Amino acid sequence: MEKIRTLRGFRDIFGEEMEKFRIIEDTSRHYFKLLGFNEIEIPALEKTELFTRSIGDATDIVEKEMFTFVDAGGDSLTLRPEATAGVVRFYLQEGMYVKERVSKLFTIGSMFRHERPQKGRFRQFHQIDVEVFGVSDPFIDAELLWLISLILDKLMLEGYSIEVNSVGCRVCRNGFRDKVVAYFETKRDMLCEDCLRRLERSPLRIFDCKKEGCIKATEESPFLFDSLCKDCNEHFDSFLDYLGQFKIKATLNKRLVRGLDYYTKTVFEVTSENLGAQKAFIAGGRYDNLVEEMGGPPIPGIGFAIGVERLSLITSARRPSEVPLTYLAYLGKDAKRYIVPILERFVSSGYRLFYSYEEKSLKSQMRYADSLNAEFVLILGEDEIKKNLIILRSMRGKWQKEVPLNPDSILKEVISSTL
RNA sequence: GUGGGUGUAGCUCAAUGGUUAGAGCACCAGGCUGUGGACCUGGGGGUUGAGGGUUCGAAACCCUUCACCCACCCCA
Numbered sequence: 001m002e003k004i005r006t007l008r009g010f011r012d013i014f015g016e017e018m019e020k021f022r023i024i025e026d027t028s029r030h031y032f033k034l035l036g037f038n039e040i041e042i043p044a045l046e047k048t049e050l051f052t053r054s055i056g057d058a059t060d061i062v063e064k065e066m067f068t069f070v071d072a073g074g075d076s077l078t079l080r081p082e083a084t085a086g087v088v089r090f091y092l093q094e095g096m097y098v099k100e101r102v103s104k105l106f107t108i109g110s111m112f113r114h115e116r117p118q119k120g121r122f123r124q125f126h127q128i129d130v131e132v133f134g135v136s137d138p139f140i141d142a143e144l145l146w147l148i149s150l151i152l153d154k155l156m157l158e159g160y161s162i163e164v165n166s167v168g169c170r171v172c173r174n175g176f177r178d179k180v181v182a183y184f185e186t187k188r189d190m191l192c193e194d195c196l197r198r199l200e201r202s203p204l205r206i207f208d209c210k211k212e213g214c215i216k217a218t219e220e221s222p223f224l225f226d227s228l229c230k231d232c233n234e235h236f237d238s239f240l241d242y243l244g245q246f247k248i249k250a251t252l253n254k255r256l257v258r259g260l261d262y263y264t265k266t267v268f269e270v271t272s273e274n275l276g277a278q279k280a281f282i283a284g285g286r287y288d289n290l291v292e293e294m295g296g297p298p299i300p301g302i303g304f305a306i307g308v309e310r311l312s313l314i315t316s317a318r319r320p321s322e323v324p325l326t327y328l329a330y331l332g333k334d335a336k337r338y339i340v341p342i343l344e345r346f347v348s349s350g351y352r353l354f355y356s357y358e359e360k361s362l363k364s365q366m367r368y369a370d371s372l373n374a375e376f377v378l379i380l381g382e383d384e385i386k387k388n389l390i391i392l393r394s395m396r397g398k399w400q401k402e403v404p405l406n407p408d409s410i411l412k413e414v415i416s417s418t419l
Numbered sequence: 420g421u422g423g424g425u426g427u428a429g430c431u432c433a434a435u436g437g438u439u440a441g442a443g444c445a446c447c448a449g450g451c452u453g454u455g456g457a458c459c460u461g462g463g464g465g466u467u468g469a470g471g472g473u474u475c476g477a478a479a480c481c482c483u484u485c486a487c488c489c490a491c492c493c494c495a
Contacts (some may be wrong), residue, residue, distance in 0.1 A: 307495030370455035
């Protein structure tokens with residue numbers, strides 16, 4: 001019979017990677033709560049229209065990367081490819097803007113994109129998503145980058161860099177689009193096929209192309225950054241000033257654009273050279289028109305997402321050492337009856353006790369204890385039961401001694417031997 | 420969606436078209452009948468990703484398909 005395997009791009013997460021996921025999540029939660037963020041959980045499945053309207057129907061994500069299907073009721077549904085759209089829907093559906101003047105939200109979960117898998121890219125992947133509604137002051141833009149750096153520092157991450165840019169608002173973008181198209185029309189022969197296509201549909205994406213010719217073509221081009229309107233310019237300058245107050249080092253990358261249509265003004269990306277081609281592991285930006293475009297009041301927003309798989313690839317964070325492990329080796333059915341009382345005593349005090357379920361030779365049990373990295377082994381056989389005691393052996397210290405056979409004194413002896 | 424690479428034991432990998440597909444690690448047992456890591460001996464494990472074809476004979480060659488890895492693209 002054929003073995004059933006995971007779908008392409010879908011994975012089981014376990015062992016060390018699972019531990020890292022938890023560390024990343026716990027660390028993030030810790031700082032989110034300190035800075036006043038509330039956790040929400042939103043559905044993985046939404047109406048397709050939610051994503052086409054927010055992300056933009058000319059984007060790659062919407063055009064070819066969504067898991068979309070028609071359900072039994074005839075509705076077109078989509079597994080979320082990103083979290084912002086759903087969080088905005090939540091924000092409007094619950095009328096959060098009436099309940100509080102500023103909403104700081106975060107959510108953690110799986111996203112789905114139908115892409116070809118490669119290093120750091122899967123069809124089901126995990127994001128830690130942060131969104132702030134109701135703050136137009138650029139202080140929050142800087143605060144979010146500071147929050148990111150707190151998390152990354154706590155995870156002992158080295159060798160990452162933060163790039164920032166401004167993609168302006170509708171006002172500056174409209175004027176700039178014509179300028180850019182006019183410029184690239186003179187450089188047609190240098191552009192790759194994709195970029196010729198982009199020239200028609202979304203010329204700003206040309207700046208993101210990594211082809212040599214296209215990078216060259218952009219060298220003398222006007223940058224949107226240099227044509228920002230007064231308002232956007234002031235916003236960015238004061239964003240940089242706040243970044244300085246938070247002592248965050250970021251480099252300006254005028255080439256940086258985002259693949260989702262809703263971004264305005266501040267955008268940023270955190271990258272690592274240790275990741276291969278998919279080197280951005282955190283990215284985000286401001287979206288001052290999105291809430292209104294989704295049918296709500298004109299409320300500004302800003303947010304970012306952490307790619308958990310990617311961050312987990314580059315962090316060396318380890319969970320601090322656990323409580324010592326004690327292994328109970330028993331010989332015979334009578335001895336086995338002592339597992340329960342000793343186990344209860346250990347667990348109720350927060351200590352770990354492992355044992356074998358089947359009766360095995362002492363040698364086998366000792367080997368097993370060693371492979372589990374147990375600090376102590378308790379040995380209990382007929383002789384010990386007769387004398388009403390148990391042997392406590394230290395695997396590292398290589399000493400052993402006899403201890404009265406009752407749960408309290410056993411645990412007490414383990415605790416005092418741990419130091 | 421495009422390109423390149425790879426699929427053999429739980430893991431890492433061998434095997435000129437030619438006997439019954441091997442090794443290391445891991446696992447289990449014994450040596451040591453009640454004491455771990457080293458050593459020795461033995462043991463369990465495989466539809467060689469799947470399906471078809473060529474051949475006296477295929478893990479190997481051809482076709483199809485699936486999966487994994489890397490890159491393009493795109494993005495977290």
